[in-house]
Amino acid sequence: MACRYGCTLREVESWLDPDPGQRGNLIGRDFDPGDAMITLWARACRMDAGRLARMTLRRQARPSNWYIQDRWHQGVCPACLDDDHTAGRDHYLRRAWSRVEAIVCPRHLTMLREMCGHCFARTGFRFDCREGRGRLVCGSCSAPVSFGRSDGVVLEWQGFLLALADTVTLAIEEGPQGAAAKDIMRAARLLWSSSQSGGKPFIAWLGQPRLSGNDMPADRDEPLATASLQGRMLTLFGIARLLDLADARNLMGPPPVFLAEEFAAGDLSRSGAARRVVRQTRSVERPAKTYAPRPDAEYRALAEQILASPQWRAVQGAARSVRERALARLMTEALDRAPRDRAAGLGPAAP
Known part of the structure; x- marks a missing residue:
């Protein structure tokens, strides 16, 4: 099979469809691959097309922006994958891991992982054939994903992270256009919108661990769907404090007053780029002054x-x-x- 068709998913798919186009992203492969592609996959796998169509994420009654858009940032539970290996079955990616609120595995109470535990690379994971079974391996060093002690979540946050994920899931299931889901998305966009002309996002003022380049979302208008695992977790912490989800204010304290006021009064219907332009214009009009540090x-x-x-x-x-x-x-x-x-x-x- 490997000699004839290739080793990677893209190479195998090219035999089914010579023009894959944008099928490699979330929309084209997982969320809504289209009836024509489902028919080709079903024929190649000897599966019923209707059964295969029911596996698509579009059947889960949540819009695509509530799923992680970049496969490299989709966390996996190494303990779940170890269970697959022990049971003698192929590794497989759980559907729940693709949700933006997925941070902790509710079964094993471990942090989902997007980084290789062997070489610490963030190049993502790929499937490989090991010992006659499909194994998820590091895209850099090819080490199989396996559970390690360093993956344990700090005990004090286990219950909070799981309760927060359940709260977000319930809000989406009640209706993506409902008030609760809209407030969650509006809070996420506010946190990553610019608080000043220099581009520093509001989330940087929350006193969380220092943001790194890896935490920044690819699209500030869709921060939950395009940020890394760490970036999504920090965003969910900020949302929880703004909306007091899962008793967050008792655990982490209330949000800064200026941020709560911005959320209550601000119109976030504009894009992040438009918000940055407005703030840059206002800052230019202010007279420049120098000041001495505090004594x-x-x-x-x-x-x-x-x-x-x-x-x-x-x-x-x-x-x-x-x-x-x-x-x-x-x-x-x-x-x-x-x-x-x-x-x-x-x-x-x-x-």
């Missing part, structure tokens, strides 16, 4: 107020991640309460 004594006074606050004392003894998030929130609030004479632009604590 060290002022920073010390603010720090002492934070350390003496009941909010900081309340989290003593909690996990390190909880203390760090509380400290970031208290620092932001302290800087907001103590404005300084600065340019009439964006400050360090809020846009």
Whole structure:
């Protein structure tokens, strides 16, 4: 088979359809491959075309923008794949892994993985034949995907991440055009829209771990569908705080006041590009001024107020991640309460 038709999915498909076009993306292969392509696949696999058509994601009653658009960013559960191997069956990708809210495997309580656990490459996974079975392997080093201890989710977040995923799933199943689903998508787009002319997104002000280039979505108008696994998780955290989903505000605190006000009053029907243009125009009209840093004594006074606050004392003894998030929130609030004479632009604590 490999010598005659090739080893990759694209090579095999070229024998079925000499003009694959855009079939390699989510829409053309998983979501809605079209009746003609389904007929070709069914004939080649000796399957009933109706049964194959029922496997397409379009039958799941959710629009394509609620699925991960880039296959490289679709996480997989290595423990589930180990179960496949132990049972003597081929590895297969679970349909639920393609949903934007899929972060944790509900069966094994492990973080989905998009990075090779052997070489740590982010080049995606591909299928290969090993020991007579289909195995999902790293696209870079060809090591089979397998579970490792480093893949365990921090215990304090397991319940929250699963509850948050269930909340998002329920909102979509109730109707993608319903108020709950629209609010979730509107919050996601706000978080990745520009908060200033330099292009810094609102999500960067939430005190989450520092964003990297790998976390940025390919399309800021569809951040959940085009961001990496880490980027989707940070986006879902921000959405949960904005909408108070899964009791997020008790766990992570409320969102910054300026962000809540922007969400409540802002019209996000415009594209991210249009929002950036408007903000750039407004910033040019502001007079440029220079300002001196705060005196060290002022920073010390603010720090002492934070350390003496009941909010900081309340989290003593909690996990390190909880203390760090509380400290970031208290620092932001302290800087907001103590404005300084600065340019009439964006400050360090809020846009």
